[in-house]
Amino acid sequence: MEVGLMTNRRRSRGGSSKQSTLSQIRQNFSAVNLDRRWLVAAPAALVLAGLAGFNSFVHVSKSAGACPVLHPAFCATQALQAPVIADFGRDNVLNDKGQAMRLARAAINLVPLNPAAVRNIALASGGSTDPRNAQPIRLLRLSHKLSRRDGVTESLLIDDAAKRADMAAALEHFDALLRSMPVASARYMEHMGLALADPKFRKGMIPYANRDNPWFGRLGGAILSNTPPIRFYGQFLSEVPSLPDTVQQRLHYDQVVSRLAQEGEYAIVRKLYPRLPGADRAAVTSMALPSAKQTPYRPVTWWLQSDGAIGAELSRTGKAEMVAYAEAGTSGTVASKLLFLAPGQYRLGWKATNDNGEESPSDGSRDARRDKSRDGLSWLIDCPGLQRREIGAAPAERPGSQNRELAVTFTVPAGCTVQNVALQTRVDSSGSSSQWTVSDISVRPVAAAKP
Known part of the structure; x- marks a missing residue:
């Protein structure tokens, strides 16, 4: 005005x-x-x-x-x-x-x-x-x-x-x-x-x-x-x-x-x-590998890592498989995923094949599972919110287990609201490059024994 x-x-x-x-x-x-x-x-x-x-x-x-x-x-x-x-x-x-x-x-x-x-x-x-x-x-x-x-x-x-x-x-x-x-x-x-x-x-x-x-x-x-x-x-x-x-x-x-x-x-x-567009709500409690149509929201979905010498990727055959590889003298995490499981006992299952036709030297014993210096493929489960407290570990391949289902049981304690599951590889410098195929990965609760 x-x-x-x-x-x-x-x-x-x-x-x-x-x-x-x-x-x-x-x-x-x-x-x-x-x-x-x-x-x-x-x-x-x-x-x-x-x-x-x-x-x-x-x-x-x-x-x-x-x-x-x-x-x-x-x-x-x-x-x-x-x-x-x-x-x-x-x-x-x-x-x-x-x-x-x-x-x-x-x-x-x-x-x-x-x-x-x-x-x-x-x-x-x-x-x-x-x-x-x-x-x-x-x-x-x-x-x-x-x-x-x-x-x-x-x-x-x-x-x-x-x-x-x-x-x-x-x-x-x-x-x-x-x-x-x-x-x-x-x-x-x-x-x-x-x-x-x-x-x-x-x-x-x-x-x-x-x-x-x-x-x-x-x-x-x-x-x-x-x-x-x-x-x-x-x-x-x-x-x-x-x-x-x-x-x-x-x-x-x-x-x-x-x-x-x-x-x-x-x-x-x-x-x-x-709440994210395209999110698979089951992923928070599932270990299933993602489909080609699934939107990756890592690390709730699988986080596959690679630096050329060591890494993991989804199979190019179209099958629900993950291929991990490592050159001689390398080690580290090649794939990881977060889970949000309630306290309790669970069973992690999978199948693994050594594509080089070799068997892991591990005998699957408790002492071997605790040996961090071993070669091959292994699982590590911890609680990120509890100072990375380890709650499970196991070799991912065992003698005579080519393409057979393997499993490890672990317990989620109270206060462990989120769990990190990591697939790790290690190849000694005196060894040769290795490749593995992992499939049928799952996690499910272990039913409590009836009194």
């Missing part, structure tokens, strides 16, 4: 005044072009937009009490604002509010529906920092109605919404900013990953987790590319009723599950995995 009244007043001055105004616009046109930080979103404006958003997160957090994220860069708003103030005040033109107002008004006379000019009038009239001055916020909201593509406007409205603890409005303006300024959104998203620690923020983010949102995929990529833990992001994904499903998103979810497991966030893995 203010802009409309201002424009009408200027038009009522008559033709000579209008001619004078146009002359002034032409004279200042080069200044307008040079001073793009006021009329378009450019370097200083991008910095302002990015860091103003960090401040909004803190306002949202403080609305519920202390900042919930123990991260200095997230909670120390003054440290974040200082470089913005210094950078934004380097140019004397930017400090001259009168000249800024004149340029903005001239721009509106030239193009009345100019959101950047309306935003600049708001900044020149006091910005959004003075709660007693409502005019800047009204102008910023008008700029937002004219266009959702002005990053500075959106960042200032984010800050205003956060001060009012209006989570929905803050996220609406975040959505507009991230859609229109993808280049400036990377640092935003790193801190959004931390803001997801707030359950209210996670709940507010759920409507934006859809395949039509152009920045949702970038958010996950930005969070994964940084070093902070991703447990908050994992919690958020586990709370989304229907996750976006594309080929790229499935690859991303695989990376998320793997990263969560590496960081020891097994409870989140257990909650998230069944």
